[in-house]
Amino acid sequence: xxxxxxxxxxxxxxxxxxxLSARVAPGEVVALVGPNGAxxxxxxxxLAGILRPDRGSARIAGHDIVRESLEARKxxxxxxxRLGVPASTVLWDLALLVCRVRGLPLEAAExxxxxAGLLPRAGASLGELSGGQxxxxxxxxxxxxxxxxxxxxxxxxxxxxxxxxxxxxxxREARDRGVAVLFASHHLYDVAALADRIVVLVDGxxxxxxxxxxLARAAGVPWTEASxxxxxxxxxxxxxxxxxxxxxxxRLIRGDAA
Amino acid sequence: MTGLVSFELSGARRGRTxxxxxxxxxAASLTIAVVGLxxxxxxxxxxxxxxxxxxxxxxxxVVPLAALLLGAVAGAECHDLEFLAGLPVPRQRIVLAxxxxxxxxxxxxxxxxxxxxxxVVGLxxxxADAPRYLALLVVALLVLAASLALGLxxxxxxxxxxxxxxxxxxxxxxxxxxxxxAAIAVLAxxxxxxxxxxxxxxxxxxxxxxARALGLGLFQADxxxxxxxxxxxxxxxGWGAVVLVAGLGLWTAVPxxxxxxRYAGRDL
Numbered sequence: 012x013x014x015x016x017x018x019x020x021x022x023x024x025x026x027x028x029x030x031l032s033a034r035v036a037p038g039e040v041v042a043l044v045g046p047n048g049a050x051x052x053x054x055x056x057x058l059a060g061i062l063r064p065d066r067g068s069a070r071i072a073g074h075d076i077v078r079e080s081l082e083a084r085k086x087x088x089x090x091x092x093r094l095g096v097p098a099s100t101v102l103w104d105l106a107l108l109v110c111r112v113r114g115l116p117l118e119a120a121e122x123x124x125x126x127a128g129l130l131p132r133a134g135a136s137l138g139e140l141s142g143g144q145x146x147x148x149x150x151x152x153x154x155x156x157x158x159x160x161x162x163x164x165x166x167x168x169x170x171x172x173x174x175x176x177x178x179x180x181x182x183r184e185a186r187d188r189g190v191a192v193l194f195a196s197h198h199l200y201d202v203a204a205l206a207d208r209i210v211v212l213v214d215g216x217x218x219x220x221x222x223x224x225x226l227a228r229a230a231g232v233p234w235t236e237a238s239x240x241x242x243x244x245x246x247x248x249x250x251x252x253x254x255x256x257x258x259x260x261x262r263l264i265r266g267d268a269a
Numbered sequence: 270m271t272g273l274v275s276f277e278l279s280g281a282r283r284g285r286t287x288x289x290x291x292x293x294x295x296a297a298s299l300t301i302a303v304v305g306l307x308x309x310x311x312x313x314x315x316x317x318x319x320x321x322x323x324x325x326x327x328x329x330x331v332v333p334l335a336a337l338l339l340g341a342v343a344g345a346e347c348h349d350l351e352f353l354a355g356l357p358v359p360r361q362r363i364v365l366a367x368x369x370x371x372x373x374x375x376x377x378x379x380x381x382x383x384x385x386x387x388x389v390v391g392l393x394x395x396x397a398d399a400p401r402y403l404a405l406l407v408v409a410l411l412v413l414a415a416s417l418a419l420g421l422x423x424x425x426x427x428x429x430x431x432x433x434x435x436x437x438x439x440x441x442x443x444x445x446x447x448x449x450x451a452a453i454a455v456l457a458x459x460x461x462x463x464x465x466x467x468x469x470x471x472x473x474x475x476x477x478x479x480a481r482a483l484g485l486g487l488f489q490a491d492x493x494x495x496x497x498x499x500x501x502x503x504x505x506x507g508w509g510a511v512v513l514v515a516g517l518g519l520w521t522a523v524p525x526x527x528x529x530x531r532y533a534g535r536d537l
Contacts, residue, residue, distance in 0.1 A: 059355040084357040095352025111272030
């Protein structure tokens with residue numbers, strides 16, 4: 012379970028995130044979408060303990076991310092948008108570290124790299140891998156072990172069609188295991204294909220959150236389940252434009268969303 | 270913790286820094302051991318006693334500079350470790366593991382460099398006074414530990430590599446030269462009389478000066494120990510070495526604690 016309650020963060024007086032409230036239930040996938048600088052990465056980085064919120068609170072599997080930071084991080088896996096380790100790091104060394112930190116047997120490192128198709132390249136440094144290989148490797152390492160929450164920041168970045176499908180499979184697999192998944196993406200196809208609910212962020216504020224049909228209704232865009240991917244870009248453009256114009260009536264709360 | 274240290278150790282070991290450091294130290298040590306007596310018209314290998322005193326100055330200039338610079342870069346890099354910071358490890362341990370890994374790597378390089386010179390001196394000039402050379406190694410390791418911790422703290426506080434390197438260079442200048450100049454100025458200004466306590470405190474306030482006094486005390490090179498060393502012996506008597514070792518220990522522990530605290534309490 013991932014819970015965000017009026018989470019706020021400013022950088023140099025500019026609000027990067029303002030009063031974001033949301034809830035991701037076990038086995039649910041929620042997507043954060045919005046233009047660059049909307050606050051998607053900030054929200055994920057706060058949840059992962061990388062940033063401290065100015066106001067509000069958040070919990071991972073019931074553990075407060077500030078007061079019980081270590082315990083909260085035991086229950087989550089986080090894939091940052093940036094590499095997050097030196098490029099000279101050898102893949103196998105990083106896999107071993109994740110095993111040791113998460114208390115997994117060393118075979119888990121082998122299994123993770125094998126599932127990413129990178130076991131033969133285990134001795135390579137991350138800088139020697141292609142962008143796609145690196146992203147696959149980091150996703151495989153981030154998701155090692157049993158966690159309750161998965162936080163992914165642009166997981167399909169640098170990936171070709173095949174790689175993107177692998178990411179989608181990983182997310183579906185996590186969802187089927189009962190993991191709460193929160194991911195940020197500019198790939199609206201991924202969002203339409205995976206997300207049970209979508210949070211549209213504009214200038215740090217959640218202007219709309221709900222399932223895709225609800226968002227379509229809010230945007231006034233015809234929607235049919237059979238062609239979910241086609242209208243999502245139109246829905247997104249309408250909602251972001253209205254969010255920028257400050258259309259407060261767009262706020263749509265549904266299901267478990269706070 | 271051991272997992273983090275071995276992870277950081279493999280990163281530190283892979284770079285060329287340690288090998289360059291070891292090779293440069295071996296070359297410099299051998300040069301000093303061989304040509305130290307050249308001014309007397311004889312080129313020969315000095316014994317351990319003379320080599321130790323000659324090498325102490327090299328150790329006190331080069332080790333703090335290298336350790337401050339490497340520590341500062343390692344500290345600044347901590348802010349790029351978002352993946353590691355998202356794992357369930359206390360952030361302080363990431364800093365501590367970085368310090369431990371670089372200490373082990375540079376200590377090994379120092380031992381290789383000084384050890385190679387030691388073997389040559391031992392074979393050519395005999396083993397007399399070898400304990401003094403071992404004392405030099407101990408002093409080098411103590412000043413390495415303190416300088417590395419200080420550099421790491423500067424790097425974590427500075428955040429950017431460029432600012433961290435600039436801070437490290439300024440700090441090195443102050444510790445290696447500035448404090449000595451201040452001591453000379455204080456001595457020149459003070460009226461003649463006992464100023465032992467003040468100078469002894471100055472030794473504890475500067476790890477490089479403290480290491481110098483410790484080294485010369487251990488080598489029993491009283492005549493070249495300088496005014497601060499003489500003052501320390503007068504004030505603390507036989508406990509001087511213990512106080513200096515404790516001081517260098519504090520110069521390691523306090524910056525490390527501050528670096529860990531700062532890294533844990535700030536946004537990455």
